[in-house]
Amino acid sequence: MLLSAFSCLSSQSHRKNLSLREACNKIIHAEVVGLIPRQEQQSSVPPVSRTVILEGTCNDGEWRVELDALAFLNAACEHF
Secondary structure, eight states: OEEEEEEEEETTOOEEEEEHHHHHHHHHHOSEEEEOOOOOSOOSSOOOOSEEEEEEEETTEEEEEEEEHHHHHHHHHHHO
16 A cells, blocks of 8 residues: 655655555654644644654665655554
């Protein structure tokens, strides 16, 4: 099952969709984890980002994943 909400961007700027299993592996092996800030109108509560950035290395190559956290959680709940 490929999920477009999980996309991997390698060092060669090649984008591909990841399976749920591949997304889980990227989460486990990520060396850097960050959030993309969401721009919203002024509020007393800071906006929460749905997009998580994961970065790491594999076989001397670098990878970067943009993960939609809500889509990932929905897919994981449906699968398990």
